[in-house]
Amino acid sequence: MRYKITLSYDGSGFCGWQSQKSxxxxxxxxxxxxxxxxxxxxxxxxxxxxDAGVHALAQVAHFDIEKDLTEKTVIGGxxxxxxxxxxxxxxxxxxxxxxxxxxxxRKTYMYLMYRGSELPVLSGRALCIGDNVNVDAMRDAAxxxxxxHDFKTFMASGGGAKTSVRTVYDTRFEDDKFFVKFYxxxxxxxxxxxxxxxxxxxxxxxxxxxxxxxxIALCDRNNAKELAPPDGLYLYDVKYE
Amino acid sequence: MRYKITLSYDGSGFCGWQSQKSxxxxxxxxxxxxxxxxxxxxxxxxxxxxDAGVHALAQVAHFDIEKDLTEKTVIGGxxxxxxxxxxxxxxxxxxxxxxxxxxxxRKTYMYLMYRGSELPVLSGRALCIGDNVNVDAMRDAAxxxxxxHDFKTFMASGGGAKTSVRTVYDTRFEDDKFFVKFYxxxxxxxxxxxxxxxxxxxxxxxxxxxxxxxxIALCDRNNAKELAPPDGLYLYDVKYE
Numbered sequence: 001m002r003y004k005i006t007l008s009y010d011g012s013g014f015c016g017w018q019s020q021k022s023x024x025x026x027x028x029x030x031x032x033x034x035x036x037x038x039x040x041x042x043x044x045x046x047x048x049x050x051d052a053g054v055h056a057l058a059q060v061a062h063f064d065i066e067k068d069l070t071e072k073t074v075i076g077g078x079x080x081x082x083x084x085x086x087x088x089x090x091x092x093x094x095x096x097x098x099x100x101x102x103x104x105x106r107k108t109y110m111y112l113m114y115r116g117s118e119l120p121v122l123s124g125r126a127l128c129i130g131d132n133v134n135v136d137a138m139r140d141a142a143x144x145x146x147x148x149h150d151f152k153t154f155m156a157s158g159g160g161a162k163t164s165v166r167t168v169y170d171t172r173f174e175d176d177k178f179f180v181k182f183y184x185x186x187x188x189x190x191x192x193x194x195x196x197x198x199x200x201x202x203x204x205x206x207x208x209x210x211x212x213x214x215x216i217a218l219c220d221r222n223n224a225k226e227l228a229p230p231d232g233l234y235l236y237d238v239k240y241e
Numbered sequence: 242m243r244y245k246i247t248l249s250y251d252g253s254g255f256c257g258w259q260s261q262k263s264x265x266x267x268x269x270x271x272x273x274x275x276x277x278x279x280x281x282x283x284x285x286x287x288x289x290x291x292d293a294g295v296h297a298l299a300q301v302a303h304f305d306i307e308k309d310l311t312e313k314t315v316i317g318g319x320x321x322x323x324x325x326x327x328x329x330x331x332x333x334x335x336x337x338x339x340x341x342x343x344x345x346x347r348k349t350y351m352y353l354m355y356r357g358s359e360l361p362v363l364s365g366r367a368l369c370i371g372d373n374v375n376v377d378a379m380r381d382a383a384x385x386x387x388x389x390h391d392f393k394t395f396m397a398s399g400g401g402a403k404t405s406v407r408t409v410y411d412t413r414f415e416d417d418k419f420f421v422k423f424y425x426x427x428x429x430x431x432x433x434x435x436x437x438x439x440x441x442x443x444x445x446x447x448x449x450x451x452x453x454x455x456x457i458a459l460c461d462r463n464n465a466k467e468l469a470p471p472d473g474l475y476l477y478d479v480k481y482e
Contacts, residue, residue, distance in 0.1 A: 010361040055362050085361045120251035120326045121296050121366055121475075234362075 001066065003074060004094035007046075007059045010085040011230065012124035016052045017059070026050075026086055030061070033081035037074075038067055047104045047238040051192070053124070053230030057110070058089065060238045062100040103240050106169060106185055109194045110236040111228070113180040126179075127232035133205040135175050141204045142171040142182070144212040145197065151190055152219040154200075156227070159191025164219075166190065183236065192227060199226035242307065244315060245335035248287075248300045251326040252471065253365035257293045258300070267291075267327055271302070274322035278315075279308055288345045288479040292433070294365070294471030298351070299330065301479045303341040344481050347410060347426055350435045351477040352469070354421040367420075368473035374446040376416045382445045383412040383423070385453040386438065392431055393460040395441075397468070400432025405460075407431065424477065435474060440467035 007030070015024040019031070030044050046061040069077075074091035082088070097103075112126040119128070145168045152164040167187045174181040182201065184194060203226070204210050215223055248271070256265040260272070271285050287302040310318075315332035323329070338344075353367040356374070363369070386409045393405040408428045415422040423442065425435060444467070445451050456464055 008358070008360050008362070010364065057360065057362075084364050087359050087361050089358045117249070117330045118328050119249050119298065120328050121249070121298075123251065123325050125362055 001068065002062055002064050002094045002096050002098060003069070004060065004062050004092050004098060004100065005074065005078070005088050006090040007056060007061060008087050008089055009056050009059065010125070011050060011053050011055045013083075013085055014052065016054065017046050017049045029082055029086050030078070033078045034063065034065075036081040037077040038065055038069075040065060040067070045100050047100045047107065048189070048235075050233075050235055051195075051230055054233045054235070055125070056235040058237055059235050060100050060104070060240075062094060062098060098240070100238075104188075104238050105241055106187055106239045107189065107235070108183055108185040108237040108239075109189065110234045111182040111184075111194060111198045112232040112234060113182070114178055115180065116178070124231050127229060129180065129202065129205070133180070133202070134207070135173055135180055135205060138182070138201040138205040139173040141210065141212040142173065142184075142197075142201060144216065145171050145184065149216050150219050151193060151216065153215055153221060153224050154193045154196040155190035155221060156192035156196065157221075161190055164190055166193075185237075194233060195228040195230065196221075196224050196226070198228035198232070200224050202228065242309065243303055243305050243335045243337050243339060244310065245301065245303050245333050245339060245341065246315065246319070246329050247331040248297060248302060249328050249330055250297050250300065251366070252291060252294050252296045254324075254326055255293065257295065258287050258290045270323055270327050271319070274319045275304065275306075277322040278318040279306055279310075281306055281308070286341050288341045288348065289430070289476075291474075291476055292471055295474045295476070296366070297476040299478055300476050301341050301345070301481075303335060303339060339481070341479075345429075345479050346482055347428055347480045348430065348476070349424055349426040349478040349480075350430065351475045352423040352425075352435060352439045353473045353475060354423070355419055356421065357419070365472050368470060370421065370443065370446070374421070374443070375448070376414055376421055376446060379423070379442040379446040380414040382451065382453040383414065383425075383438075383442060385457065386412050386425070390457050391460055392434060392457065394456055394462060394465050395434045395437040396431035396462060397433035397437065398462075402431055405431055407434075426478075433468060436469040436471065437462075437465050437467070439469035439473070441465050443469065 017026045019025050019027045034042050042063050044063045071091045075088050078088045113129045148167040170185040172183040258267045260266050260268040275283050283304050285304045312332045316329050319329045354370045359369040389408040391406050411426040413424040
């Protein structure tokens with residue numbers, strides 16, 4: 001029987017989603033909790049990896065287990081064995097051909113920034129951008145990301161993607177004077193893609209003279225070497241058919 | 242020479258503002274950093290204690306030191322020796338009769354709550370209140386707090402206050418559908434006063450039949466035993482003449 005779960009986590013204490021030999025991954029924590037709950041060692045597959053320090057407001061994962069578990073048992077049982085920094089928000093039985101990774105149609109990431117001085121309660125959870133960032137300039141530049149492009153400029157090596165072509169459906173800025181939120185929705189993301197894009201947008205916001213269309217067209221990471229820290233990055237939503 | 246500093250901290254890893262023999266207080270951390278910076282052991286006085294786990298967006302403190310330090314030196318120097326969870330936001334020379342505690346005229350606390358399921362990135366930093374809380378009822382009840390009253394009902398023992406009479410200038414709710422923020426401004430607060438009030442407001446929000454005027458008039462903590470967790474409590478602002 002296949003189960004679909006929705007998870008939220010504070011990634012700041014973890015080495016990322018994917019299981020590592022050295023431990024400390026979110027996947028390890030979820031698989032440990034699932035074994036504690038059911039007595040069966042089970043593999044959990046997420047919609048995608050998140051890097052060390054990256055958070056999730058709604059990560060989706062699936063697993064197969066030959067047990068008839070209620071929604072309440074899965075949520076309550078896993079949460080009882082998970083650290084507080086990982087919570088299961090929802091659980092349901094899924095069709096056998098549902099695959100958290102392969103069936104994902106669009107994903108949204110949010111990058112959380114805030115103005116003013118660095119605030120400890122936001123440390124590791126958002127990026128402090130000070131007071132001299134031009135969000136309108138960032139918003140204007142981000143618009144050129146929409147569409148189907150080869151995003152090689154914004155791809156770190158080591159991701160193992162077959163193609164660097166992706167379709168960005170939408171970018172959006174929300175600016176409430178204190179928090180600045182950047183949302184980007186695509187059919188998929190390359191390795192470090194959002195953090196490389198955010199680093200370029202921040203350079204633009206600080207007065208950098210960067211032509212986003214040209215930057216995309218160059219298809220060369222050497223023109224966009226900076227990487228925004230994971231602190232502000234949240235996997236925000238994963239949509240399926 | 243007297244200096245006034247404004248601090249922000251994430252209280253979740255600390256035993257509170259006040260220095261403890263066992264260490265682990267914010268005061269200890271600030272005094273340690275000040276000694277590292279100046280070579281002189283110096284006492285730092287805050288506008289008031291915050292309890293273990295309580296945060297500050299803007300705590301004010303003062304200290305005396307026979308050194309001519311620029312604003313930049315105080316801010317940068319202290320932050321270099323402070324843990325990331327404590328930041329100095331501002332510093333200035335103050336008049337000798339300025340006292341961070343005694344000169345404070347009004348303080349504002351904010352209590353941060355959020356709807357829905359518990360989110361790990363907010364763990365220790367806000368209180369999850371689920372989806373069935375009537376904020377309008379809480380707002381209506383909170384209005385009765387305004388004014389000069391004996392707030393003994395909302396005073397935990399051990400605070401050592403000479404009188405339990407305080408003047409609440411204002412209470413305010415902000416509700417953006419996800420976050421619910423409760424602000425309360427007074428000339429001073431009794432021990433645990435905000436957390437005891439929030440616990441009662443939450444009971445009201447969940448349908449409890451509580452008459453706030455009567456509760457205040459009873460002047461008896463036995464009618465308000467609950468204590469909201471420190472997680473959502475922020476010292477928000479301290480005003481001087």
